[in-house]
Amino acid sequence: MSSESHELLVVKNLSTTFTTMGGPLPAVADVSFTLARNETIGIVGESGSGKTVLSRTIMGLQPRTNVSVTGSVLLNGNEMVGASEAAKRALWGTEVAMVFQDPMTSLNPVMRVGKQIDESLRVRLGMSKxxxxARAIELLELVGIPSPAQRYMAYPGQLSGGMRQRVVIAIALAGSPNLLMADEPTTGLDVTIQAQILNLLDDLKDRMKMSVVLVTHDLGVVATRTSRIVVMYAGRIVETGSTRDVFHRHRMPYTRALLESSPKVSNASHTRLVTIPGRPPNLLKLTDGCSFAPRCSFATDKCHTQRPELEAAGEPGHAFACWNPLPTTTEP
Ligand SMILES: Nc1ncnc2c1ncn2[C@@H]1O[C@H](COP(=O)(O)OP(=O)(O)O)[C@@H](O)[C@H]1O
Ligand code: SF4
Ligand SMILES: [Mg+2]
Incomplete structure (x- = not known):
C-alpha cells in the first residue's frame, strides 16, 4: 500500500488552463494538497482566484474543449485527470458530489423536490420507485427539513433559500459520497441560516463519514469548521497550513489582507464587506513576479520579477510563498 492510502484525495501539480481569445488563461496553476478521510479542508481566496475552477477540475467537470488540465487528482485511488466521461460518471454521486452556491440553479423549478432526490437515487443507485x-424522505429528514413527507411534494419556489440549500445537500448525499465539494454553499444566505447550513455540513460529515472541501471567499466561514486551509491567489496556493496557523501565524501579506477583509464575528450581522485595495491580476497578463506585488505594501524589486515558491514555515504542514514574509508572532 502506498504511504498516501489514508488520504482520500491527493491533488498534485494540478493546472487548468483555458484557451481564450486573449491567449492561454491559467485559472489554476500547480496546485498540490491532500485531504484525509473525515477531514474538512477550506479553500479560500477572493473572487476570481480559481476556487471554482479548482473544485470543478477535481470533480472532472471542466468543459470538453478549450481547456487543458495537467497534473493529477487521485480520488480514493481513482485518477480523475484524463479519465473518460464514463469513468467519471461512475464516480459522481458515489465517490464525489458537489453543492454549488445558488440552489436555484441546481434545482429544477418545475419539479417537486422529492422527485428530484428520487431521480438521483434511481439513476445513480438503480433503486425502485x-x-x-422512502429514501428521499429519509434524506430530507437527515438534512433537517421538518415534515419531510409534506416537503417531498413541494416545488423549490415554495421553500426558503436555506431549505432549498438543504434539498441540494440531500441530493448530493443521495449516493453516500466519500467526498463532498461545497462551493460557497452559504453565500447569499443570511448569517443565521448560513451558520445552520455549515453546522449541518459538519454534522453530516461525521454521520456519513465523508471528507469535505469547503470553498469560500469568506475566512469567517472556515474559521471553526476546518482543520486545514488552502489560500489561493491568481490560481496558485500562496499559503497553506492548519486553520490555527493560517489565522494566527500567517506569513503571506495576502492572507492577512484576506483576514482583515473578512466580516468579524462581532459585527457579522451587517453584510458590508471590506475589500482588499486594488484588483486581482489579469490572468492573461501575469508577470514573472509575485502576482500580489501590485497590491502589496511589502513589495520589493525582487517581488516584481521573481515568483516566490511555496516554502515550509516552522510549523508542520505550514507553507507560504513570499519573499518578505510577515514576522512570526507568538499568538496562540
Ligand atoms: N470556462 C472558462 N473559460 C475561460 N476562463 C474561465 C472559465 N471559467 C473560469 N474562468 C476564469 O478563471 C478564473 C478563476 O475563476 P473561478 O474559479 O470562478 O474563481 P473563484 O471561484 O475563485 O471566484 C477567472 O479569471 C475566470 O474568469
Ligand atoms: S512576495 Fe513580495 S509582493 Fe508578494 S506577497 Fe510577498 S512581499 Fe508582497
Ligand atoms: Mg467561485
Whole structure:
C-alpha cells in the first residue's frame, strides 16, 4: 500500500488552463494538497482566484474543449485527470458530489423536490420507485427539513433559500459520497441560516463519514469548521497550513489582507464587506513576479520579477510563498 492510502484525495501539480481569445488563461496553476478521510479542508481566496475552477477540475467537470488540465487528482485511488466521461460518471454521486452556491440553479423549478432526490437515487443507485421515495424522505429528514413527507411534494419556489440549500445537500448525499465539494454553499444566505447550513455540513460529515472541501471567499466561514486551509491567489496556493496557523501565524501579506477583509464575528450581522485595495491580476497578463506585488505594501524589486515558491514555515504542514514574509508572532 502506498504511504498516501489514508488520504482520500491527493491533488498534485494540478493546472487548468483555458484557451481564450486573449491567449492561454491559467485559472489554476500547480496546485498540490491532500485531504484525509473525515477531514474538512477550506479553500479560500477572493473572487476570481480559481476556487471554482479548482473544485470543478477535481470533480472532472471542466468543459470538453478549450481547456487543458495537467497534473493529477487521485480520488480514493481513482485518477480523475484524463479519465473518460464514463469513468467519471461512475464516480459522481458515489465517490464525489458537489453543492454549488445558488440552489436555484441546481434545482429544477418545475419539479417537486422529492422527485428530484428520487431521480438521483434511481439513476445513480438503480433503486425502485418505492424505495427511492422512502429514501428521499429519509434524506430530507437527515438534512433537517421538518415534515419531510409534506416537503417531498413541494416545488423549490415554495421553500426558503436555506431549505432549498438543504434539498441540494440531500441530493448530493443521495449516493453516500466519500467526498463532498461545497462551493460557497452559504453565500447569499443570511448569517443565521448560513451558520445552520455549515453546522449541518459538519454534522453530516461525521454521520456519513465523508471528507469535505469547503470553498469560500469568506475566512469567517472556515474559521471553526476546518482543520486545514488552502489560500489561493491568481490560481496558485500562496499559503497553506492548519486553520490555527493560517489565522494566527500567517506569513503571506495576502492572507492577512484576506483576514482583515473578512466580516468579524462581532459585527457579522451587517453584510458590508471590506475589500482588499486594488484588483486581482489579469490572468492573461501575469508577470514573472509575485502576482500580489501590485497590491502589496511589502513589495520589493525582487517581488516584481521573481515568483516566490511555496516554502515550509516552522510549523508542520505550514507553507507560504513570499519573499518578505510577515514576522512570526507568538499568538496562540
Ligand atoms: N470556462 C472558462 N473559460 C475561460 N476562463 C474561465 C472559465 N471559467 C473560469 N474562468 C476564469 O478563471 C478564473 C478563476 O475563476 P473561478 O474559479 O470562478 O474563481 P473563484 O471561484 O475563485 O471566484 C477567472 O479569471 C475566470 O474568469
Ligand atoms: S512576495 Fe513580495 S509582493 Fe508578494 S506577497 Fe510577498 S512581499 Fe508582497
Ligand atoms: Mg467561485
Amino acid at each position: 418505492n424505495d427511492a421515495k
